[in-house]
Amino acid sequence: MATTRSNSSRERILECAEAVILNKGFTGTSIDDIIDKASITKGGFFYHFDGKTGLAEALVERFLVQDTQIFLDLFEEADELTEDPLHRLLIFLKLLAQKFGNMPETHPGCLVASFTYDSIHFNERVRKLISTGLYNWRELIMEQLREIDAQYTMNPAISHETLADMFTVVIEGGIVLARNLDQNQLLADQILAYRSYVRMLYGAS
């Protein structure tokens, strides 16, 4: 299991691939680009991954884990600042907006957003992976909403699912717009607008 060189090479390929793909896009990145940067041969690449599709799969898997961890960390951070479930969500959203707002230049862009359209047409397994990730995010927010609803009344009542999905919608859509209009702050502003909506729905101070 603890194969020394194996993991380091595989990991190096993934890191190089992610870096190049965020600059040039998935389809715009050739395998040769990746193996040049990762200093490995084509044979070595295909030893580790089942082609470009297999690479995409591994990248999305990796990204979803990292991304979910960031969300969980911010929730934990928010959890230390308040015991009120509504305020926890509001603080979480503010922290997230800050995180995106502080990113240098045009933020790297969410790999999920970058893959979604390609994946729809090209690869079933990647599509499933992304779907699962999206469902997880929905569930993450819905958990919060359930806790909030135990103490607060939503007015007007919006479906938890729709409000939870709006979180993802704002992030994915925000990234698309921010990148196209080259406005770095846009994503943070959109998250704060979503936050203001949640706040109003629960009539918070």
Add this chain to the structure above:
Amino acid sequence: MATTRSNSSRERILECAEAVILNKGFTGTSIDDIIDKASITKGGFFYHFDGKTGLAEALVERFLVQDTQIFLDLFEEADELTEDPLHRLLIFLKLLAQKFGNMPETHPGCLVASFTYDSIHFNERVRKLISTGLYNWRELIMEQLREIDAQYTMNPAISHETLADMFTVVIEGGIVLARNLDQNQLLADQILAYRSYVRMLYGAS
């Protein structure tokens, strides 16, 4: 100028291309796919378009015109139902949600959303076209907001730009989510949530 056969061939290529691309994605569609369906040779294709890039340009241009027209039509329809600028926007959003909700199966998906990520990396002119389109949509909503603000007070005050962008964000993000989760109603629900937000901001009945 009024070359008879020219326009019909060009238009036929555009129509076939759009149909295939909405099914297989831009990068997933080969020029051969298109010329087969449009019953034209490769030479003929390159006579009309400056490669796949030139085709993308023409497609986006075409799409933006059609799309803006749909928005304007719905605004006009809403305009006939009320004279109040706030209610006009709210009716417009409801009509738009209905339009998306009534689309059969998984809706075809916005070509703009489909092209955004590819365009960022591949083509500067297409990127500019899309940017202009996005700015136009922002301006379209901001005009409405300006009129509303003459009669209503927004509370809390959100930047017009952010609220206007949120319209596009919800549509683009909603399409991404709806396609990935294969939930047709999601986009309509998101537009209605956005509508509810606008309504609350202006404290409407």
Add this chain to the structure above:
DNA sequence: AAAACACTGCACCGCTGGTATAGCTAACGA
């Protein structure tokens, strides 16, 4: 009749994703 337009048909190019295979080397288990 000449010129321009709107193509067809074909040959060709370089790059890309992907396959195959032979061989080399360091580590690890028997």
Add this chain to the structure above:
DNA sequence: TCGTTAGCTATACCAGCGGTGCAGTGTTTT
């Protein structure tokens, strides 16, 4: 110590792709 295996390298090759170039052809415009 020896064989096996994991983890590669090197090389050669393939089909499909986007794209180019050009000679020829019918049709329409001037």
